[in-house]
Amino acid sequence: MKYILLLFISYYYLSANAHVFVYHRFGDTKHSSTNTTLKELKKEFDYFKKNNYKVVKLSQIVEKIKQNKSVPDNWVALTIDDSYKSFYKNGLPLFKEYNYPFSLYVYVKATQKGYGDFMTWDEIKDASKYGEIGLHSYSHPHLTQISLENVRKDTKKSFEIFEEKLGFKPKSYAYPYGEYNEKVKKVIKSFNFKYILNQNTGTITKKTDVYDINRIALVGKVNLEQKLKYKTLDAQWIEPKEYPQNGILKKVKAKVSPKIKQIKLYITGYGWQDIKVNNGIIDVNLNLKLKKSRSRVILSTDYFTIANKIIIQDKK
Ligand SMILES: [Zn+2]
Numbered sequence: 001m002k003y004i005l006l007l008f009i010s011y012y013y014l015s016a017n018a019h020v021f022v023y024h025r026f027g028d029t030k031h032s033s034t035n036t037t038l039k040e041l042k043k044e045f046d047y048f049k050k051n052n053y054k055v056v057k058l059s060q061i062v063e064k065i066k067q068n069k070s071v072p073d074n075w076v077a078l079t080i081d082d083s084y085k086s087f088y089k090n091g092l093p094l095f096k097e098y099n100y101p102f103s104l105y106v107y108v109k110a111t112q113k114g115y116g117d118f119m120t121w122d123e124i125k126d127a128s129k130y131g132e133i134g135l136h137s138y139s140h141p142h143l144t145q146i147s148l149e150n151v152r153k154d155t156k157k158s159f160e161i162f163e164e165k166l167g168f169k170p171k172s173y174a175y176p177y178g179e180y181n182e183k184v185k186k187v188i189k190s191f192n193f194k195y196i197l198n199q200n201t202g203t204i205t206k207k208t209d210v211y212d213i214n215r216i217a218l219v220g221k222v223n224l225e226q227k228l229k230y231k232t233l234d235a236q237w238i239e240p241k242e243y244p245q246n247g248i249l250k251k252v253k254a255k256v257s258p259k260i261k262q263i264k265l266y267i268t269g270y271g272w273q274d275i276k277v278n279n280g281i282i283d284v285n286l287n288l289k290l291k292k293s294r295s296r297v298i299l300s301t302d303y304f305t306i307a308n309k310i311i312i313q314d315k316k
Pocket of ligand 1: 082
């Protein structure tokens with residue numbers, strides 16, 4: 001009986017999930033916390049190849065969602081934040097060798113001012129022959145910590161310089177540090193990007209909001225097989241929507257499939273706990289003082305099928 005139930009449950013979750021990954025630096029051992037060695041990158045690329053994963057342009061995945069078609073399970077998109085020089089020097093040759101497309105997110109001020117560690121406009125232009133180029137802000141601010149007017153100004157400035165230097169408009173935006181909230185999202189959206197990327201661990205399905213695309217970070221040595229196990233838990237968040245004003249997380253409320261009877265809840269600083277689900281409703285009273293100004297609330301049936309919410313204290 002238990003076995004049949006398990007089968008039934010796993011069938012229920014059998015919706016297609018594409019994975020989007022984010023890299024930063026390549027072959028740059030001076031910055032190990034954001035680096036992927038070339039040996040590791042090659043290992044990951046070989047893994048994709050051997051296991052029949054198809055590395056596609058992120059815009060291809062977004063196109064599927066916009067057409068309301070399911071996203072193939074074996075599709076993977078690779079993104080790179082900050083446009084570091086080490087991508088151009090070390091990473092790009094390998095992407096070219098494997099013929100893997102990518103999306104590169106430009107930190108405009110660093111390139112514009114010629115910071116040594118970052119790609120030049122000419123290098124970005126050259127990279128655009130092999131991948132897609134998007135925007136990663138002008139000054140790389142914590143967008144939730146500055147006024148909405150300054151969010152707008154930063155985006156406008158970076159958008160204009162990007163277009164002037166590269167000769168085309170950026171079609172997508174990746175939040176610096178993956179930090180955002182509903183108000184920030186609204187401002188960024190008003191620039192008519194086709195899609196926006198966060199940095200919440202999770203996957204892309206037919207139902208994904210293209211203005212809130214999850215990305216899984218790949219830094220250092222990673223267990224790719226595990227990262228590829230992530231799936232989206234179909235959950236409708238009711239509470240919390242934002243960081244609570246007094247820092248007290250009163251409750252977590254969400255709607256999931258009524259077939260789920262029990263779920264795991266994670267809160268930054270508090271770890272995982274088991275929660276009972278009644279008729280598809282998760283409604284837990286917590287009254288927890290959040291320990292971090294940047295906290296995650298995650299729901300999962302098995303640590304891999306997840307719904308992930310980031311809430312950030314507004315210092316304005
Ligand atoms: Zn960044």
